Amino acid sequence: MSLFRSVCTVSRFYIASSALVPGLLRFNTSNIRCFSSEKSVVHAPLFASENSINSVLTNSSILSISQHWKNTLPQGKKVSAIDLALNSVVKVFTVSNKHRTFQPWQFCLQDEGTGSGFVIAGRKILTNAHVxxxxxxxxxxxxxxxxxxxAKVRAIGHECDLAILDIDSDNFWEGMNPLELGDIPSLQEKVYVVGYPKGGDTISVTKGVVSRVELLEYSHSATELLAIQIDAAINEGNSGGPVIMGNKVAGVAFETLGCSDSIGYIIPTPVISHFLDAVxxxxxxxxxxxxxxxxxxxENDQLRNHxxxxxxxxxxxxxxxxxLSDSYKVLKKNDVILAIDGVPIGNDSTVPFRNKxxxxxxxxxxxxxxxxxxxxxxxxxxxxxExxxxxxxxxxxxxxxxxxKPPxxxxxxxxxxxxxxxxYIDDASxxxxxxxxxxxxxxxxxVIISQILEDDINTGYNIFEDLQVKKVNGVQxxxxxHLYNLIEECCTEKLLMDLEQDNIIALDYKSAKKATSKILKKLEIPSAMSKDLKPRQLNRRRRVS
Incomplete structure (x- = not known):
């Protein structure tokens, strides 16, 4: 993976706030996202001619565009998924809140953003997890x-960056049409990105072709899964919207390559189907x-000979x-894997896929x-x-x-x-x-020391931030x-911690215990531990006869 690949997810394109200049991108400091694309947004039908497209783009409302699509379709021709998209693709509005990386007991500022989604079978809406x-x-x-x-998030798969939404209102579902999943498109196949990107509030369509199909590390989860690269414009706000091929969905728009024009990525239908089937x-x-x-x-001849x-x-x-894997029980270091399920693995770790x-x-x-x-x-x-x-x-x-979930x-x-x-690694560099x-x-x-809250008890230890704690009082x-239990149950006068790089922290246990309460009160920290570490409260109610 190239070190220069700067990927951004493309849902949250601007914040609804009068304090912000319209059209400016608001960056999240814990996950800076870059975007660069000058590709124009085409509000036009699949089957219209260039002249008719130009006429539509001139002072046309989205309603007239919809009517134009219907008029330009040949008589008797089956209605395409682009037409159905008007009654399937939705705009998703979210309010999100996450904890700070270095002050995990605090929340970041509330964030408002938008993305796209579309209706699938079973009265469900599919969108991106990062939306x-x-x-x-x-x-x-x-x-x-x-x-x-x-809407309610029914299921979410952060690995594959997909989520399913439920809506209880019957009024919402009136006139809505589900879109059908198709196959993986061939190279140079025409595709159409439908959604609600920046630059306006109404639905838009951009056109492009498939550039390549390969495994990609999804930026939302750092999981390596199949992805499709296209050259259609994908902008902030497109995330979660369908990418149409013919009259079916070829994938879900979810990423673009930062600082590069006309390079966008979509989640292909095999990954979508895997997620939906599991749910x-x-x-x-x-x-x-x-x-x-x-x-x-x-790939080296001498290595293969060895x-x-x-x-x-x-x-x-x-x-x-x-x-922890089952492979550990069977395979060994220096084993050479020749094939999987009868498919030969190349010396470059690849296998055959489609036509050449x-x-x-x-x-x-x-x-x-x-x-x-x-x-x-x-x-x-x-x-x-075998x-x-x-x-x-x-x-x-x-x-x-x-x-x-809270950290x-x-x-x-x-x-x-x-x-x-x-x-944490990304934010702490x-x-x-x-x-x-x-x-x-x-x-x-x-387990690491993320920061030192200054007090006389920890003088000189501020240089140990980001170091791993290896042992507490000699116990790994x-x-x-486990660290929490080792410290809370300490019964010795001194508390010793062995850190990486052979560093040592020594604390007087009772003094450190008192200092903890003082520090929490001074900095207005509500608790010395997250909820998952707190001892469970026993049910002490007694039955009265």
């Missing part, structure tokens, strides 16, 4: 209506599968395996259901083996995202302890090396809850 992430309010407005209807079966989003290992490509590969063999060599196209083998894994099995052909010390491995989602040591924290002696996450680490056992976390720290 409704950390929401406190979601409302939807359909085309031609001044009314905003309250239908379980009632909630189910994580995408991973083979849970790191590997090296085998692992005793014949001339007709291709594959990848295993470097590390996640101990190739795609990384991880796509085959990600499209499997949890606990579904994969047949791996493996070369081990010059001999071939292993059937159960694939399941495994939590990462460092979570890639944290949405829709965990613990304060003692002015030291603020938090579990390390990718959002610290090394991303920890992202490659794998857990040794379930529930493991990397497993996670934040």
């Amino acid at each position: 409704v992430a950390n929401h406190t309010s979601v409302k939807v407005r359909k085309h031609g209506s001044p009314t905003k209807y309250k 239908e079966e379980s009632g909630q989003h189910v994580s995408f599968c991973s083979i849970n290992l790191s590997y090296q490509n085998m 692992f005793k590969m014949s001339d007709d063999m291709t594959g990848i060599v295993i470097k590390k395996i996640n101990p 196209e190739r795609i990384t083998f991880k796509h085959l894994v990600s499209m499997k259901k949890p606990c579904e099995r994969a047949l791996l052909k493996v070369l081990r010390e010059g001999k071939e083996y 292993f059937s491995i159960s694939l399941k989602p495994v939590p990462r040591l460092v979570p890639m995202h944290q949405f829709d 965990s924290y613990y304060i003692f002696g002015g030291l603020v302890f938090v579990p390390l996450t990718k959002p 610290i090394s991303k090396y920890a992202l490659e680490k794998m857990p040794k056992k379930a529930g493991e976390q990397i 720290v497993h996670n934040l809850k």
Whole structure:
């Protein structure tokens, strides 16, 4: 992945506030988003000629555009999905609120934003997860209506950046038409992006072609899944809207490439169907599968000779395996994976995909259901083996995202302890090396000191911010809850903490305990710990006869 790839999600394009200059983009300091595109927005029908399009673009309301679309369609021709989109694509209004990264007991300023969505079968609305992430309010407005209807987030999949909305009002559903999912479009296939981007309040359509189909790291979740690159203009506010091919949906608009014109990305229908099927079966989003290992490509002849590969063999060599995965029980370091489910893996880790196209083998894994099995052909010390491995989602040591829930924290002696996450790494601008680490056992976390709340008790320790706490009184720290218990249950006069880089913190336990209360009161911090760390209150009510 190129270091220069600056991706932005494209839902929240401006804030409804008179204090802001109209049209200016408001940046979120915890996730700066860039955008650059000069491509014009075309409010026009699929089948109209260039002259008719120009006539429509001149002083035309959206109602006249809709009528023009109907008039330009050939008699007897089947109505296209673009026409149906007028009664399917909606504008989504959200109010969101999230906790601060470095003061997890506080909320950031409330944020108002907009995105797009569209109706699918079953009286549901599909949109992007990043449109409704950390929401406190979601409302939807359909085309031609001044009314905003309250919506409820029925299911959300942050990995695939998709969400399903429910609306109880029968009035909303009157005249609404569901759109149907289609196939993955071919290269150079024409597509149309429909939604409510910046620059206006009414529905808009932009036209383009498919540039490439490949796996992409989704910026919302840092999960690598199939994506389609198109050159149609995708602007802030388009997120969650459908991308139409023919009379069906080819994908959902969700990202654009920062500082580049005419490079947008859509979530393809296989990923959408995987999400919808999981929600239908379980009632909630189910994580995408991973083979849970790191590997090296085998493009060097000498490397292949070293692992005793014949001339007709291709594959990848295993470097590390996640101990929590089923692969760990079967595979070994330096095994060469030759094929998955009978599909040969190239020395560049790709497999055949459609007509003379190739795609990384991880796509085959990600499209499997949890606990579904994969047949791996493996070369081990010059001999071939076949292993059937159960694939399941495994939590990462460092979570890639944290949405829709309050963060965990613990304060003692002015030291603020938090579990390390990718959002924290991004905001603190610290090394991303920890992202490659794998857990040794379930529930493991990397606990760090996020900041030092100044007090005499912690004088000289301010240089230890962002360092990992390895041990408390000689006991290895497993996670934040474990650290909390070790400190709260300390029965020694001194509290010693071993940090990374061989640093040590020593505190007088009783003095640090008193200092904690003083610091909390001084800084008006409501609690020394997040709710998930607080001891559960026992039900002490007695039955009276």
